Amino acid sequence: MTQQTAPLAIDAQHLVKRYRQKTAVDGISLQVRAGETFGILGTNGAGKTTTVEMIAGLRRPSEGTVRILGLDPFTDRAQVRQILGVQLQEAYLHGSLSCWELVELYRSFYPDPLDAQTALAMVELTEKAKTRFDDLSGGQMQRLSIALALIGRPEVVILDELTTGLDPKARRRVWSTIESLTEQTVILVSHAMDEVERLCGRVALIDQGRVIAQGSPEHLKEQAAAVTLEDAFVALTGKDIHDDEEDD
Ligand SMILES: Nc1ncnc2c1ncn2[C@@H]1O[C@H](COP(=O)(O)OP(=O)(O)OP(=O)(O)O)[C@@H](O)[C@H]1O
Numbered sequence: 001m002t003q004q005t006a007p008l009a010i011d012a013q014h015l016v017k018r019y020r021q022k023t024a025v026d027g028i029s030l031q032v033r034a035g036e037t038f039g040i041l042g043t044n045g046a047g048k049t050t051t052v053e054m055i056a057g058l059r060r061p062s063e064g065t066v067r068i069l070g071l072d073p074f075t076d077r078a079q080v081r082q083i084l085g086v087q088l089q090e091a092y093l094h095g096s097l098s099c100w101e102l103v104e105l106y107r108s109f110y111p112d113p114l115d116a117q118t119a120l121a122m123v124e125l126t127e128k129a130k131t132r133f134d135d136l137s138g139g140q141m142q143r144l145s146i147a148l149a150l151i152g153r154p155e156v157v158i159l160d161e162l163t164t165g166l167d168p169k170a171r172r173r174v175w176s177t178i179e180s181l182t183e184q185t186v187i188l189v190s191h192a193m194d195e196v197e198r199l200c201g202r203v204a205l206i207d208q209g210r211v212i213a214q215g216s217p218e219h220l221k222e223q224a225a226a227v228t229l230e231d232a233f234v235a236l237t238g239k240d241i242h243d244d245e246e247d248d
Pocket residue numbers: 019020022023024042043044045046047048049050051
């Protein structure tokens with residue numbers, strides 16, 4: 001089965017999220033096929049996190065629908081939890097537990113999890129097994145949250161700012177881990193063009209809560225007559241990826 005004919009793993013239709021004064025997401029539709037690694041690129045405040053939180057069932061849309069392998073993340077919450085792994089920008093974990101205890105806790109949620117040693121080794125935290133979460137560095141916390149997102153061997157994985165704050169070596173290691181997920185469907189929110197170009201078959205460019213363009217990195221570069229994905233982003237959105245929308 002090619003990816004073009006694979007079933008839809010994620011089908012988000014016309015997602016809208018309104019906060020009091022602000023429409024953070026303004027009619028985003030995304031279809032991701034099983035086995036794809038799909039990137040979401042956008043400036044700060046473009047609505048990326050709100051979009052993936054709605055897809056994950058962590059934030060209720062004001063409008064629109066989400067299906068993950070045909071399931072509704074709100075009404076089929078228990079089933080969705082078994083097939084979805086989520087790494088958010090900020091990990092809200094029990095800080096007094098050690099890495100090992102957190103890994104064991106997360107393993108207990110799934111029928112066929114990775115073993116604890118494999119999970120810690122995957123993100124190079126074997127040496128930190130006994131360290132309390134609160135005593136980890138920011139990068140180590142992030143790596144642990146990646147391991148916890150993958151521990152249940154989820155069919156669908158959502159990763160928000162996968163490697164922000166990691167050093168170059170750690171970034172490359174995490175990329176290899178993601179590249180090894182050939183069976184899984186991955187949504188990757190990122191600011192990092194090199195990361196998106198390396199890992200994602202298709203990308204959606206998001207600006208002011210809308211999808212401005214989507215396609216393979218090659219297609220987006222062609223569409224914008226740009227040499228790099230960063231130039232394509234600037235050409236298609238009129239913004240630099242490093243801009244902060246709040247400042248406009
Ligand atoms: N709980 C909230 N209440 C009000 N406004 C919010 C809330 N959460 C997010 N927003 C606003 O919605 C917009 C989109 O936020 P979101 O976090 O989805 O953007 P983002 O693209 O993920 O940005 P970043 O790259 O900085 O994480 C921003 O203007 C943000 O300030």
